[in-house]
Amino acid sequence: MTDTASTAAAEADAPPIYLAGHLAPVPDETEVFDLPVTGSLPPELVGRYFRNGPNPLPGEKLDHWFAGHGMVHGIRLKDGRAEWYRNRWVRTSLLDGHSWIADDGSRDRSVTPANTHIIEHAGHLLALCEGGLPYEITSELGTEGPRTFGGPLSNGMTAHPKEDPETGELHFFGYGSQPPYLTYHRLSPTGELHRGETVEVPGATMMHDFAITEHYVVWLDLPVTFDLALVGHSLPFRWNDEYGARIGVMARDGEPTVRWFDIEPCYVFHVGNAREDAAGRVVLDAVRWDRDTFRTSWSLLGGSKVHARHQGSAVSAVAETGHSTLHRWTFDLATGSVREQAIDDRGVEFPTLNDNHVGRNNRYLYAVTEQLTDVDSEAALIKYDTTTGTGELHHIGADRAAGEAVFVPAADARNEDDGWLLSIVSDRSGKGSDLVVLDAADITAPPVATVHLPRRVPTGFHGSWIPDTELEHVS
Known part of the structure; x- marks a missing residue:
């Protein structure tokens, strides 16, 4: 067999990239107590670190990495010890085999993988995925059910x-493939839904993130849109190119x-932060994807049915296309002008902050x-100083992959960066x-x-540090 034929055969037998290596799902649930620790855990870290991500059932066929059932991985820290690790699937109605379509033909929003994030608000732990309702879970990772x-x-x-x-309110939105395409909601600090508004946009965009400032909400109306022809084949x-790209600034009240x-x-999966500057302008820092980088990466993850047969060429294309980079937009509400600038040219994702x-x-x-992919030889966590645009690196190593870095403030913090970063790091193999x-x-x-x-732990999506003081009323 020629080298070319051998390479083609190996690619044909290889699983999709999101089912292999550090992205590969695990087949079961487990729990282990008294975990070994190198170094010294800060004794003030008393709580749980939870991380969510897609994890299909064994043997389950998927068209996209983002479609796997949610699995939450948890580590309990207390008194300088790692008391336990456990992982649990979020027991959604989708996991139970229910259809996305209700008996009356409408979209059943309780049918969701709940695989993207986990947060705490008003004493409730919520597993989130933008396609449906949040699922409430317990502090021991049991599933309570959907929450409205x-x-x-x-x-x-x-x-x-x-x-x-400052207010303790939780701002969020939902989007859909049918009007109203975008709705804005707000929860009180105690968890009551006390605002719901329709925001007018011309079509169904994949709006994954947004931002708030003290007085405004920032919307991302960007050219990744719903396509009915893809329903049933992949994430649709x-x-x-015809949709255009714009960012909106809306008053929080009124x-x-x-x-x-x-x-x-461009496209934005994840926002770093937004704020109002001394001149009253709105400043947004986020990770920007250009057209070619988005399309090639989306194909690699299954969006265009690029699986094992073309995996090698797709990996090379990602390496050659470009990177998603930290970018800044400054919106002058007085003049109607916008300034766009790159903060850095390194490829990054999953921006977080205090x-x-x-x-x-x-x-x-x-x-x-x-x-x-394994083409990146500089796996690292980056700390950006946004006032100077400089970045400091914590090198992970080419053979390892780091997850999102969650910031935990120190108990006696005086400065913005007084605290700890938590990240799950996995071998690429x-x-x-x-x-x-x-x-x-x-x-x-x-x-x-x-x-x-x-x-x-498969490299997944997003997580949170939940201190015990926020779990006092969680079962």
Whole structure:
């Protein structure tokens, strides 16, 4: 057999990239107590770190990485010890085999993988996925069921709600393939749904994230749109050159009137933060994907049915296309102008910050270098100083992949970066995983502590640190 034929045969037998290596799902649920730790866990870390991500059932066929059933991985820390690790599927109606279509022909929003994020609000733990209702879970990772907050959520709930650090309100939205395409909601600090508004947009876009500031909501109306022809074959969204690209600024209070700013075509999965500057302008920092980078990566993850047969060429195309990079848009509400600028040219994703600065001035953002494939030899966590655009690196290594870095404020914090970063790091080969704890004020230093997990944790999506003080009323 020729080298070309051997390579083609190997590619034909290879699984899709999202079912192999550090992305591969695990086949079961488990729990282990008294985990080994290298270094010293800060004793003030008393709570649970939860991380959500897609994990199809054994043997289940998927057309896209994003479609797998949600599985939450949890690590319990207390008194300088790692008391336990456990993983559980979110027991959704989709996991039970229910159809997306209700008996009356409508979309059943309780049928969702609940696979993208997990947050706490008003004493409730919520597993989130933008396609449907949130699912409430217990502090031990049992599933309670879908939650509607006592009101209709016609378009579900984004996986990226924003809690205002001063008011305690939770801002979120839902989008759908039929009008109303976009709805805006707000929960009170105690969990009551007390605002719901339709926001007018021309079509069904895949709006994964948004932002808030002290006085505004920032909307991302970008050219990745619903395509009916893809229903039943994959996630039904594609890049749409005809849709255009714009970002909207809407007052948080009053009528839902949006001031729209046209921008260069791009897509944004994840926002770092937004704020109002001294001149009253709205400043948004987010990770920007250009057209070619988005389309090639979306294909690699299954969006265009690119699976094992073309995996090698698709990986090479991602490497050659470009990167998703940290970008800034500044919106002048007085003049109607917008300024766009790159903050950095390194490929990154999953931007996070000290949540006490959501919607307010922040100096630091944390991100993960792109590591979808093994072509990236600089796997690292990055700490950005957004005032200077500089970044400091904590190198992970080419043979490992880091998950989103969650910031935990120190108990005696005086500075924005006084605290810890938590990230699950996994071998690219799929051999094992660790929970790494870094000093956020000195990200270049070796880890403060490393919790050695009893099993591999697939590189997934988003998570939260939930201190015990926020779980007092959670069952």
